[in-house]
Amino acid sequence: MRVVFALWPNPAHLYPLVPLAWAMQSAGHEVRVASHPILADSTKAVGLTPVAVGDPQLMPMGPGRPQPRSVKERLDRITAALDLSPADKDVWDVFYQFMLPSMWDFHPVGSTAADPHPVLDDLVEFTRAWQPDLVLWDPCFPAGAVAARAAGAAHARLLWGLDYFASTMDRFAERAARPGPGPEANPLVETMRPGAERHGLDVDDELLLGQWTVDPTPAGVRLPTSVRTVPVRWVPFAAQEALPHWLHRRPERPRVALSLGLSQRMYFKGGWDHVPGLLRMVADLDVEVVATLNADQLAGIPELPENVRALDYLPLTHLLPSCAALVHHGGMGTFASAAALRVPQLITDSDDDNGMITIEADGLEWSMATKHIESSVTARCVAQRGAGLVLDIKNLSVEAMQKQLVRVLDEPSFREGADSLYEDLLATPSPTEIVPVLEKLTRRHRA
Numbered sequence: 001m002r003v004v005f006a007l008w009p010n011p012a013h014l015y016p017l018v019p020l021a022w023a024m025q026s027a028g029h030e031v032r033v034a035s036h037p038i039l040a041d042s043t044k045a046v047g048l049t050p051v052a053v054g055d056p057q058l059m060p061m062g063p064g065r066p067q068p069r070s071v072k073e074r075l076d077r078i079t080a081a082l083d084l085s086p087a088d089k090d091v092w093d094v095f096y097q098f099m100l101p102s103m104w105d106f107h108p109v110g111s112t113a114a115d116p117h118p119v120l121d122d123l124v125e126f127t128r129a130w131q132p133d134l135v136l137w138d139p140c141f142p143a144g145a146v147a148a149r150a151a152g153a154a155h156a157r158l159l160w161g162l163d164y165f166a167s168t169m170d171r172f173a174e175r176a177a178r179p180g181p182g183p184e185a186n187p188l189v190e191t192m193r194p195g196a197e198r199h200g201l202d203v204d205d206e207l208l209l210g211q212w213t214v215d216p217t218p219a220g221v222r223l224p225t226s227v228r229t230v231p232v233r234w235v236p237f238a239a240q241e242a243l244p245h246w247l248h249r250r251p252e253r254p255r256v257a258l259s260l261g262l263s264q265r266m267y268f269k270g271g272w273d274h275v276p277g278l279l280r281m282v283a284d285l286d287v288e289v290v291a292t293l294n295a296d297q298l299a300g301i302p303e304l305p306e307n308v309r310a311l312d313y314l315p316l317t318h319l320l321p322s323c324a325a326l327v328h329h330g331g332m333g334t335f336a337s338a339a340a341l342r343v344p345q346l347i348t349d350s351d352d353d354n355g356m357i358t359i360e361a362d363g364l365e366w367s368m369a370t371k372h373i374e375s376s377v378t379a380r381c382v383a384q385r386g387a388g389l390v391l392d393i394k395n396l397s398v399e400a401m402q403k404q405l406v407r408v409l410d411e412p413s414f415r416e417g418a419d420s421l422y423e424d425l426l427a428t429p430s431p432t433e434i435v436p437v438l439e440k441l442t443r444r445h446r447a
Helices: 011-026 037-045 069-082 086-104 118-130 143-151 164-176 187-198 205-209 263-267 275-283 316-322 332-340 375-384 398-410 412-426 431-445
Strands: 002-006 030-035 050-052 134-137 154-158 213-215 229-231 255-259 288-292 308-311 325-328 345-349 356-361 364-369 388-392
Touching: 002 011, 002 118, 002 143, 011 030, 011 037, 011 332, 011 431, 030 037, 030 118, 037 050, 069 086, 069 164, 086 164, 086 187, 118 143, 118 187, 134 143, 143 154, 143 187, 143 205, 154 431, 164 187, 164 205, 187 205, 229 431, 255 275, 255 316, 275 308, 275 398, 316 332, 325 332, 325 398, 332 345, 332 375, 332 412, 345 375, 345 398, 375 388, 375 412, 388 398, 388 412
Parallel strands: 002 030, 002 134, 030 050, 134 154, 154 213, 213 229, 255 288, 255 325, 288 308, 325 345, 345 388
Antiparallel strands: 356 364
């Protein structure tokens, strides 16, 4: 088979698919990774063949891109009309504040079928020429669905996190079934329609949500949706670096990793006010701390505690095997990596909404995330499974957070909980094991 992975240009969207892409290649299939040119070097670095689509001068910004105030006002009206429960509103808030702006990088808000769509047009041209059998597409990059249908390929969504998209579509369907006026529009449909019509296609549920969905998120954190799903084990993968010499030896005292992820710091400069408190939390403990923090995250900190080693980047696959605990932001990749490597977790979270602080200037709204979009879900899973604790960065004192960390380090039950999460992953089919399933589904759905 010929297989295209079409994805939004962020390493956090690339790395989760690498084990599956290599499983497909190892089974004898031809694999290409289509995305904006900015991702080409990262794709080559993981041993996959990139296909660059779109204008390299038009850089994606995702949720960090300023939007006209009128866009937010319209989405606020849609939010009110949906009349969501608090739990459903959390999911919707993530969808419309984070996912939609990422899609708008390549499917511009307010565009028409007559407007240029450089990424989509290039991708359709490529798929029509190369004739793939299967396109696995990132939900933030729905050009993949349009290009697949235009070329007659089978197509499925490949998740990298929670399925905010299908959950949102389910909420719109539920609202449509209730009496009374509903939302004025469905923004997912509106986002995809111009590009689809540009290439002579209708927008339907299959184009919006794929013929099926490949879901690598661990079972304990998945959102309930109505879509057909092929689960696959999350296998940790990250950009590789030479192993530092100090990691060759066992640590002389418990090693604690502190990581606040890569994606958020790529698109938001702020939101790091809790970092000084985290560093004070570990300063007086008899532990060795390795903090993967960059200059923005360390801004305003004149001196690190003596027991803290700060690095801009170190793959968690290198670091975590030697760690007794991981303190992190709650992102899916970090959570799943810790689960796969059987490390107890402390996840930073708060009772803030899953949203952003907006800063108004020149008629536009700039945004800054208040917390990671997945932190409440992953923190709840870790706490319920006894694999760690929640660090409430808004309400807990430094002393209280320190006690939480000491508990995780000292009490064997947290290691047992981490082992339980690991066994959940082992019970999920590996990337190699789902290749025959994808082959069968492709034969069934290819035009």
